[in-house]
Amino acid sequence: MVTPNRKLSVSRAALASAMAAVLLLAGCGAQEVKRGSLKDVKSAEERFESKAPDAALQKFYDQEVTWKSCKDNEAVSEISEGETDLPSYTCAEIDVPLDYANPGGETIKLQLVRHSKDGSVKTPLLFNPGGPGGSAVGSLSNMANAVFTNEVQQEYDLVAVDPRGVGTSTPIKCLSDEEIDNLRAGYTLDGKPLPEDDPEFKVVKSEAEKYSQKCLENSRGISEHADTDSVVADFDIVRAALGQEKLNYFGFSYGTYIGALYADTFPQNVGYMVLDSAVDPALNIDEIAAGQAEGFEESLKHFLEKSAEDDPKFPFRGANAEEEFLKWLKGIDKKPLETSDPDRLATGAIARSGILGGLYSEDFYQFVASSITITLEDGNGTELINLADLLNDRLPDGTYLDNSFDAFNVVNNLDYAPVGDVADWQKHADELAAKYPLVGDQFGGASSALAGWKIKPKNTRRAVTGEGAAPILVVGGTHDPATPYQWSVSLAKQLKSARLITQETWSHGQYGRSAGDCLRKTIDSYLLEDKVPEKDLYCKAE
Template identity: 35%
Template sequence: MLRAVGAAALAVLLAACTGAPAPAPPDLRKFTAQKLTWSPCGDGLDCAHLTVPLDYAAPDGKTVTVGLLRHKEAKQRIGSLVVDPGGPGASGTALAASLAKSPAAAPLRDRFDLVGFDPRGVGTSEPRITCRSDAELDADRATDTESDMSPEGVKKQLAETTAYGAKCVEATKYGKEFLANVGTRDVVRDLDVLRAALGDEKLTYLGYSYGTQIGAAYAEAYPRNVRAMVLDGAIDPAQGLVESLVTQAAGFQDALDEFGKWCAARGDCALGRDPARTTDAFQRLARPLIAKPAPAGARHLSFEDAVTGTFGGLYSRGDWTALNNALAQLAEGNGRTLLAFADDYYQRDPDGHYSGAIDAYFAVRCVDHARVTDRAEIDRAHEKMVAGAPFLAGGTPDTSELDICSTWPVAPTSAEHAPHAPGLPKPLVVSTTHDPATPYQQGVDLAKDLGGHLLTYEGVQHTVFLQGNACVDRAGVAYLLDGTLPATARC
């Protein structure tokens, strides 16, 4: 099947075919030549803000800022290593601060300044995407409106998602104008301004999860500005919103099945000793929460949060013992630990404050994908998700994403397509065989589309580089230092 051509590439092709001149790129020299003002921000780290146009089509208009954090102590400096952890909505400054302390990243700190950036609208960037208050998000999580698929339930959901979009417009500075310019298209432009402001002729980049989508889009837009690029936990930019959600649901089912095999070998498995019945056992624990949430300290655990908490526990095999304990606790009528998993997933701190990552997630996803408005298609997507991930039966948090994007107040700014980046140095794409959030095949497809080297990690977790696997870490570090691609294809 032919994949869609990217909008920018299509514009160039049309100009070539018609003889019309391609539009001149905007003059961004006042942004690319800016001098970053770094200030100490604790633990030997420096922070700054990068000024960029709110709308690249109007570079002389309003500006916004991108939050930065740097660890600088390279002895034989190659340049900057720019990092992003994904999301959308996750903080690159937080990732850089973490890598500044990581033993696995020590060889990189010797040769690179580590630079994390918070994509526009996220974290320390200003303005921030803001939609719901902490109390509103708590209240939304505590109910399971997505479980009601009756015509009345669907009508109520659409009314709620329309109101949600309106709140985002009202609560976010510059409203629709900003929300229309928060997608990957604009983050990539910010990233190239950052590269220039850092004084790097070419970009060295490490992206995880959604950070791989940023990396792939940058590679397509600026292939000759890339020095090296590691993309771990890859997203396939050719997947539409429905396909990406269906594929991810199946990925979490696969991870739950692997968890069931591991758990069944234990004497204390909360889901029983028969791995073939893992899904049934999970459903027996979770489905009653639709009608009666479980006590969880001063709060309650809903079905939605039970699913989300389980998602969070499946991200890394290192969390499986704690996830088993949380499910065993739920079997006794206590949802506290599984709710803590969900809180971590939603980035809710112990004081009840949210980071804003979830609102940013929806804002970016809704402008990065073609809009799906046909109710029948949304219903079929829900059916496919549950068919591929039966442990979700009864309701799923991801149903709301389709509804939110169907009523989003601004139009998409990107279209799904296979990336094409002639002249790009070979990137290193790392893909894990049982990655729940970005299933393995997506990395296979991205490596093929970008002409990159695929490094397969045999395991069950979401992303792996610089997380303690010696084989993957050696390969990634050597590649970033001198461009040497690994001789091996598997770790």
């Protein structure tokens, strides 16, 4: 068994993991299920227990969306890299309350972008690509060109709504590009190496406090109200503004959490809803960390085995492959690699970011394996840092395509509350490092960073039921590294009207044009023909 470096696991790795995203068949019988009629709509005021008069929220529900060309929308054009300049894309904005406890107060704007394949106006299908912090607007062209089938797009307009604080919707901005680089590299905000040992997590808490203070200085207001409960309330206003009695929604990864809370908050407003690669809304931060540690550990082992089988040049193979791989990473921790950029080193944190991010899909394995092989051959970290930059949307000029790093951290710190005290954090970090020797040291310490965050959490995490909602499809991959399969199983059990579709896979995010017939046809039949599987389905790899 590989023995992890415990000192490293509770300081450098804890900070990097707690505050930086790791960006990132069988036959199918179905029956037609009729959907319930519209009942009284539960307002956002009821959900948020606001004492404001009904009129304070009614004006938001009474908005009408006005679509126009996206060509003159610089922010949308930039984040979509020019794709939304095409005639098939149109843009709109709506207003929502900053704070639902005070709906008569300050307002913020949400950006909407619609893609109509043939130019006609069709029923809207909202989607969220994940995150938190992933821009729906930025991913819309990929969703239109590579994910949703032509048949679905003949019946629906794809509507991208960046959640509050994300992308083009009143974006959160906390850190400079240089400060993001520092955290991604496993340094402090000001670029100093982390100490070898931080037994009471003082450095982690201090850095989290500094980070949150920058959010308050640069984006006060939205940094305090970008929680997922507020996003859910926003989406119900979007539904009404689009003139829809029901919300049709497709959520991936974190987007499943938005969908689950929406179904629980506004069950009678649920139309067609697919939740792909689910987050279990009932779990606390330590349980989330443990689940991801298990998922990435299993996937990394699979990656090492498969790369050795597929690539004769891949350096880590045989009985000692895992031990040698970890030894190599530990060496980079101690002595970061030079790159083609004289001002940047490929640190252990950077290497792990690229490698673990590449485990999201088996299609990426060959590129990750090639980067590792070239790095070992050249003794240079350029390939590793380029891989990590690509997966984290860092552009060649040193800027970032969007604000996903800040949004990820702010939303998570609002949605989760810290668990336990210093002794509990240490115990949890030690347990993960021991149980998952390849990656466990990357997932300890999350509660310590939350404890240092200066903005009070909303703690939106909770078990859901969605009592009264129309049938919902929950999709889970058997070996998904980022949202482990058991999370989808759990969500499907929580939601009263859910059917679970299991996809045999090693990837994250299951639906798409390249998905197997079992999964793709089942979901398309649900969206297009109102057919819901008679029972849970298991789709074998194709």
